Amino acid sequence: MAGFWGKRKREQQAEQDAADADLARRAGAALVAADERVRLTADELDFARAELGEGATGDLRAALEAVRTHLSEAFHLHQLNHDEIPDTPDEVRMRSARIIQLSEWAEELLEERLGALSETIEKVRRAPEILERVRRDARRLRERVEPARDAVVRLSARYSDAALRQISANPGEADQLLAFAEHSADVSTRRREAGQREQAHVALEAATEAVRRAETLLDAVDGWEIEALRAESTLAEVIDDSRGDIVAARTAPQTPAVQAAVGALERALGALPASGAKTDPFDDLSRLREANAALDAAVDKARERAARPLPDIAHVRHAIDDSDRQLSVARSVIAGHRGWIGADARTRLAEAERVRADIDRLPDEEDSREPALAMARRAGALASEALHLAQRDIDSSRPDGMNGPGGWGGGRGGRGGGMGDMMGGVLGGLVIGGLLGDIFDG
Structure with a gap:
């Protein structure tokens, strides 16, 4: 048995040694890769700085400086792992893991910052080619x-x-x-020949953008007529649809909203230009669509309202009056026993008052009846709940008796315990009337 466990231990140690060796190998490879990335990035930075100037390359320069600082730590850790001073396996593992972390971070940061400049750098390298293309595109567009x-x-x-x-x-x-594009291209060429690379790049960007915008403007002219013809075709369809909607609206409930929408659509149809007149099909289509949609919405609402009648105004007022009464009772009880009322009752009352105030903000129109009724019921329910919670707080705060332990005569000194709680509630809530009379009569 001892031989078995000894063999197993040797196998585990061999596995750990192999894992440590692989970790050390990966740490070394990561460090070499990061160092090479630093060298390549430094070359790219020198080129970019010469072409773009210090301002455009500031982020990459700062990243390179940070990476060099942290990689010096990684090189130091690698040196510690390979010097003559013996280290524990755990120390070597921790250093190797840290080397990999620093190296991967360095590569990711440099790749991110260099990637942000790569398109611009590539454009600078291809400046002569791009300038020739700008001039060629400008000649083509002039035609x-x-x-x-x-x-x-x-x-x-x-x-x-x-x-x-x-x-x-x-x-x-x-x-x-x-x-402007042709002029900027010439400026870019002259600045490049004079060694003013940053200014040459700015002029190149200006020339490229000017050509792009010019092509967009000319494409808009070519495409406008097609879009206008499509708008005219759609307008004819919307005119037919609108006339049919006006006829169909006669079967809908004739509410003021439906009648107003029919009138608006008829006016929009009547305002369309006569045959042979110059038109704006885009504006005509927009106005007609808007009036048509408004009629559809009014008809849908009228039919929905017919299927679900409005509550009677007297019913709404009764519900509001009932909520006001419940609010008044809840306010009185809570105000009269403030020292005993907890957060729950106060919260319900505050929410009930908020809902009640929202009723007064509703517009004075028929469509407000349903929300007003629902809000009045909600406010009343909240006020009733506030009253119930307030009563619970009051009942739980009353002393059980005046002569028991902690009551009027009990406890230490005769006025401790329950009497102290009672007086705290009285003083905090300003309770007056019968309750005080009961205390002092007792």
Whole structure:
């Protein structure tokens, strides 16, 4: 048996030694990888600083300095694991784990910060290529400026100035942006040749953005006519639908809201431009859709209301009066016994008063009857609950008797115990009347 356990112990030790060796190997590999990442990042930083300036590379520079500081700790721990001074296995394991932690953190931080600059750095490296593309795109887009102007003139014969306001200035603005892009590209080239890399990069960004915006403006002109035709087609469908809704609304309950919505939709239909007139299909469609939706909502509400009649106004007022009475009773009891009333009763009363105040804030219209009735019932229920809790607090605070232990004559000194509690409640709650009379008569 002793031989068995000895063999088992040797096997466990061999497994632990293998795990320690693997941990040490991983720590060394992680440290080497992190150190290489530092060197590569330093090269990237030198290039980025020369091209972009100090301001754009500040975050990467700060990250590199922090990593170098923490990696010096990792190198020191690695040295301790391999010097001549013997260490315990636990000490070696802790150091190796710390080396891996620091190394992985260093790589992650540098990768994050370098990644934030990578797109900009790549753009700087490809600056000549990008500048050539900017000039080529500007020439291509210039060929679209005059056709865009002609399109605006042609569309103005069919659509109103208000409708064309979205695109009428686009060709001129695109022309100005393209001129700015070409000028910025020239500035970028000159600054780069003069060694002013940061300024060259700023001019390159400006040229690229100007070309992008010019293309967006010209695309908007090309796409506007298609969208206008779609709006006109949809408008015709909405007109037919609206006329059908007006007819259908005659079968709905004729509430003031339904009648007003029908009138609004009829006016919106009547305001549509006559055939042959210049139009704004987008605005016409928007106004008609809004009036159509309002009629649908009014009809739905009227039918729902017809299926569920409003409560009688007298019933609502009765419920409010009942809640006011219950609130008044609860207030009186709690105010008269403040020294004995706990947090639960006070909370219910405060919530009841809040709900009651909300009733007064409801608009004075028929649709407020249902919420007013529900709120009045809620306020009354809360007030009743507050009264019940207050009565419980009062009953639990009363002395059981005046002559028992801790009562009027009991306890030490004759006035301790229950009498002290009673007087605390009296003084705190200002109880007056019959209760005081009972005490002093007794």
